Amino acid sequence: MAEIQKYFEQFHGIIKLNRFDENAELREKRDIVTDKLRAGLKKQFEDKDESCPKFDWFNQGSYEYDTGIQPSLKGDFDIDVGIRFHLDKNKNKPVEVKEWVYEALRNHTNKVEVCRPCVTVFYQKNNESLYHVDLAIYCQIESSCPNYLALGKSGSKPENKVWEDADPDGLKNYIKDRFSEDDKLQFKRVVRYIKRWRDVNFPSDGQAAPISIGLTLAACNWGIPKKNWEGKYNDCEALLNLTESMISSFSYRYSEADQSSANRLEIKLPVKPYQDVFKRMSNKQMETFKDKLLLLKNALQEAKTIADPHDACKILKKYFGDDFPVPSKTQAAQKTNSPGILNSGDSA
Amino acid sequence: MLSPELIDTTHDKIANVIHAKSGIRGHVTIAGLHGNISIYLPTDFPASKPVVCLDKYDSFGFVPHVDMKGEVCFCHSDNILLDRYNPEGIVQSALTMAMQTIEKGIKGENTDDFLKEFDHYWISQNHIRRAISLIDINSHPRNIYYQEDNGLLYVSDSNVAVNKAIKPKPLLSGLYLPLNDSFTVSPPRFNTSWEASYLKTLYNSLNHNKQKKLRKYLSEKAGKESLLVFSFSRPSEGKGSLGIYYKNTPVVKDTIPSCYTPVSLEREDPQHLLARGGGHKSLQGKKVALIGCGAVGGHIAFELLRCGIHQLLLVDHDKLCCENRYRHVCGHASDDYKVDVIKREIAAKYKISEKIIVEKARVQDALKKKPEIITNNDLIIVAIGDPTTSLWLNEKVFNERKKWPPVLYTWLDPLSIGGHALLTNNKGSKGCFECLFYRGTDEAPYNRASFVMPNQNFTKSLAGCASMFIPYSSMDALRTAEMASRLAIDTLLGKEHHSPLLSWKGDSTEIRDNGFLLSSRYNLSQDALFDSRYEYRFEHCRICSK
Numbered sequence: 001m002a003e004i005q006k007y008f009e010q011f012h013g014i015i016k017l018n019r020f021d022e023n024a025e026l027r028e029k030r031d032i033v034t035d036k037l038r039a040g041l042k043k044q045f046e047d048k049d050e051s052c053p054k055f056d057w058f059n060q061g062s063y064e065y066d067t068g069i070q071p072s073l074k075g076d077f078d079i080d081v082g083i084r085f086h087l088d089k090n091k092n093k094p095v096e097v098k099e100w101v102y103e104a105l106r107n108h109t110n111k112v113e114v115c116r117p118c119v120t121v122f123y124q125k126n127n128e129s130l131y132h133v134d135l136a137i138y139c140q141i142e143s144s145c146p147n148y149l150a151l152g153k154s155g156s157k158p159e160n161k162v163w164e165d166a167d168p169d170g171l172k173n174y175i176k177d178r179f180s181e182d183d184k185l186q187f188k189r190v191v192r193y194i195k196r197w198r199d200v201n202f203p204s205d206g207q208a209a210p211i212s213i214g215l216t217l218a219a220c221n222w223g224i225p226k227k228n229w230e231g232k233y234n235d236c237e238a239l240l241n242l243t244e245s246m247i248s249s250f251s252y253r254y255s256e257a258d259q260s261s262a263n264r265l266e267i268k269l270p271v272k273p274y275q276d277v278f279k280r281m282s283n284k285q286m287e288t289f290k291d292k293l294l295l296l297k298n299a300l301q302e303a304k305t306i307a308d309p310h311d312a313c314k315i316l317k318k319y320f321g322d323d324f325p326v327p328s329k330t331q332a333a334q335k336t337n338s339p340g341i342l343n344s345g346d347s348a
Numbered sequence: 349m350l351s352p353e354l355i356d357t358t359h360d361k362i363a364n365v366i367h368a369k370s371g372i373r374g375h376v377t378i379a380g381l382h383g384n385i386s387i388y389l390p391t392d393f394p395a396s397k398p399v400v401c402l403d404k405y406d407s408f409g410f411v412p413h414v415d416m417k418g419e420v421c422f423c424h425s426d427n428i429l430l431d432r433y434n435p436e437g438i439v440q441s442a443l444t445m446a447m448q449t450i451e452k453g454i455k456g457e458n459t460d461d462f463l464k465e466f467d468h469y470w471i472s473q474n475h476i477r478r479a480i481s482l483i484d485i486n487s488h489p490r491n492i493y494y495q496e497d498n499g500l501l502y503v504s505d506s507n508v509a510v511n512k513a514i515k516p517k518p519l520l521s522g523l524y525l526p527l528n529d530s531f532t533v534s535p536p537r538f539n540t541s542w543e544a545s546y547l548k549t550l551y552n553s554l555n556h557n558k559q560k561k562l563r564k565y566l567s568e569k570a571g572k573e574s575l576l577v578f579s580f581s582r583p584s585e586g587k588g589s590l591g592i593y594y595k596n597t598p599v600v601k602d603t604i605p606s607c608y609t610p611v612s613l614e615r616e617d618p619q620h621l622l623a624r625g626g627g628h629k630s631l632q633g634k635k636v637a638l639i640g641c642g643a644v645g646g647h648i649a650f651e652l653l654r655c656g657i658h659q660l661l662l663v664d665h666d667k668l669c670c671e672n673r674y675r676h677v678c679g680h681a682s683d684d685y686k687v688d689v690i691k692r693e694i695a696a697k698y699k700i701s702e703k704i705i706v707e708k709a710r711v712q713d714a715l716k717k718k719p720e721i722i723t724n725n726d727l728i729i730v731a732i733g734d735p736t737t738s739l740w741l742n743e744k745v746f747n748e749r750k751k752w753p754p755v756l757y758t759w760l761d762p763l764s765i766g767g768h769a770l771l772t773n774n775k776g777s778k779g780c781f782e783c784l785f786y787r788g789t790d791e792a793p794y795n796r797a798s799f800v801m802p803n804q805n806f807t808k809s810l811a812g813c814a815s816m817f818i819p820y821s822s823m824d825a826l827r828t829a830e831m832a833s834r835l836a837i838d839t840l841l842g843k844e845h846h847s848p849l850l851s852w853k854g855d856s857t858e859i860r861d862n863g864f865l866l867s868s869r870y871n872l873s874q875d876a877l878f879d880s881r882y883e884y885r886f887e888h889c890r891i892c893s894k
Contacts, residue, residue, distance in 0.1 A: 347759065
């Protein structure tokens with residue numbers, strides 16, 4: 001097996017989105033957005049002469065789980081924020097609440113959109129998206145009561161405008177507690193690798209690419225920590241193990257989106273509403289997903305059997321993109337710099 | 349028990365012998381036979397079991413498990429727990445068990461037990477002689493040898509003096525005859541010898557060939573002294589043996605002369621003693637070369653020996669010095685070569701020194717001089733703790749791997765942090781000592797099996813360069829030797845089919861307290877270390893993957 005862990009870790013260093021570096025700007029934007037929201041709502045309700053609904057906010061998504069990656073060429077940075085209104089779902093309609101948020105923020109940047117699961121605030125430069133803040137809108141009467149997520153937008157069919165059961169805290173705890181200490185670091189690395197693989201190998205628009213939470217949960221389900229015989233983490237093996245598990249978990253299932261059955265990978269949320277996170281992918285997209293996983297699996301298998309790290313990393317680069325480092329050809333002569341007499345603790 | 353009465357322990361013979369503090373005697377009926385039975389309570393009762401006795405050993409007929417003075421052996425003290433809070437229960441159980449034992453004897457249900465206890469009856473004969481036996485109790489009739497010293501006989505398969513200390517005494521020939529397995533030998537009753545009629549039966553049970561050998565031997569020895577050793581089968585207990593000695597062998601026809609002196613054989617043959625120590629008979633023909641006879645190697649030599657490997661080549665150029673005293677299995681008495689000291693100790697303790705070869709040389713020189721004395725073994729164990737020489741040897745082995753037997757490397761980590769054993773060249777499997785050091789990276793080589801981070805200096809010096817050493821204790825060496833020896837045995841018995849790397853890990857306090865760093869391998873659990881024992885193999889190793 002080629003000694004390629006070093007290059008996986010270098011790759012990770014390149015793609016990792018650090019919570020306190022690159023994200024500082026996002027954090028700042030998040031804080032501005034929540035302040036704007038608070039001020040905007042206050043004004044809206046004062047104008048209507050009604051009492052302003054209270055809310056709290058929390059981080060969610062890869063920012064919260066610390067599994068964020070640098071966007072590849074195709075994408076932009078994002079940060080997911082949960083906005084939780086303290087109100088009764090029976091007295092307020094989900095789209096109406098999302099409209100409050102939209103109204104409060106719509107003049108904040110050039111582009112604010114209400115999407116099915118959230119409200120998105122885009123930050124642009126020369127009409128190009130730099131980053132965006134996704135606001136998922138929840139309601140909860142009071143703490144310790146269930147959370148509900150506002151789905152739908154104006155124009156959606158009535159059955160899609162609903163308060164859906166949700167448990168953002170439960171999900172956060174599940175992911176954060178799944179592994180501990182150094183195993184957790186490998187878990188995060190593996191999630192980042194597979195997310196970058198997804199970014200490189202799938203179109204960024206539409207439903208073709210498997211969503212991040214799906215890949216994160218897959219790593220929670222099957223990402224058994226892998227170490228080599230020296231006790232050192234072996235990310236290639238861990239990623240291979242995850243890929244193989246995902247492939248073998250494809251089974252013949254019914255797709256509501258396609259109204260027909262096909263070979264699909266189902267990954268259910270471990271909390272309410274316990275639904276399949278990949279349910280919006282079509283059967284055709286699932287087929288592509290599996291094909292690409294098979295190619296990834298073969299590449300990982302091949303990489304681990306190749307002697308020279310240069311050749312192994314060249315193969316991996318095809319699947320993980322240009323950020324994957326490729327060392328120069330190993331040459332025996334390279335050792336001339338290392339000492340020829342070394343200490344040894346062995347005795348008999 | 350009917351008509352029980354207290355025993356007057358001050359005037360009772362048995363009570364005095366066993367120091368009984370009290371006892372009770374009564375009448376019992378067992379399987380229709382009537383007799384008295386006595387139960388004595390020893391002074392430390394209930395910490396010791398009661399003694400149950402019959403008036404005479406044959407009060408209920410000649411039955412097994414009753415000794416000459418009538419004591420019934422109803423259970424073995426090693427295998428029981430006495431409930432000291434229930435002394436009445438102990439007495440009741442003792443009586444019940446003793447009566448059951450006698451009942452089985454009366455009904456003939458435990459006749460085989462006579463054979464288990466044959467020696468017990470045999471030694472009760474008058475004028476019994478003692479002998480130390482080194483002969484292999486097997487199924488081959490053959491001539492054997494014996495020597496006498498101070499009334500004690502030494503019996504051996506070898507015509508080399510059995511006990512070198514008694515050279516002046518002549519070495520005489522005896523005859524070993526295994527009785528047929530189908531023949532059940534009956535022990536003589538206490539204090540009596542076999543009668544002529546029984547000896548005739550014994551003779552008749554022998555097949556024609558054995559009878560012929562016996563006749564020939566006895567006629568050769570007519571008028572002179574002679575020794576016959578018979579072996580017999582014991583159900584589930586292996587073979588038993590007995591000796592018959594004639595001071596003046598009489599001339600008789602078609603029987604075994606009855607004027608014999610019984611000989612009790614104390615078996616000291618390795619087959620018998622090894623079986624008692626859990627050794628393997630099949631290892632006796634195996635040959636092992638042990639390169640490095642220091643703290644680890646020294647222990648390995650003795651462990652292999654105790655497992656039944658009696659053909660050893662010991663290679664070491666070092667002498668024992670006083671600094672070895674508390675680390676070496678032999679301690680230190682004089683500044684002799686380690687190999688000589690080990691050989692001497694083997695000779696003194698195990699009486700098998702003739703197959704121990706020593707080579708006072710470095711392995712490099714020994715190999716140059718006579719490579720075949722090293723390669724011509726079933727296993728080579730390298731316990732030199734020197735990675736440079738071990739890597740050199742490893743390359744040599746894999747250059748001509750078919751010529752070499754499996755090679756097992758074993759070494760210690762410093763400061764009680766662990767020990768390792770790596771088997772290589774076993775049954776064509778890959779994985780070698782080089783795989784631990786060179787893995788196709790641009791890193792400087794280091795032993796990746798180690799539990800400490802590379803390139804730390806652990807050597808200590810008590811008095812300058814000449815006395816540099818790496819700190820570890822004798823117990824670390826022993827633990828490593830034990831692990832390596834088990835792997836060696838598994839290899840020789842064909843139980844290990846691949847080339848594992850085995851490691852034990854110890855407490856890390858000393859390492860940490862001294863500011864040294866542990867390797868990531870140390871953090872693997874003992875189970876994970878074992879589960880990954882074959883994974884160290886480097887597929888592109890330039891030595892074993894050529």
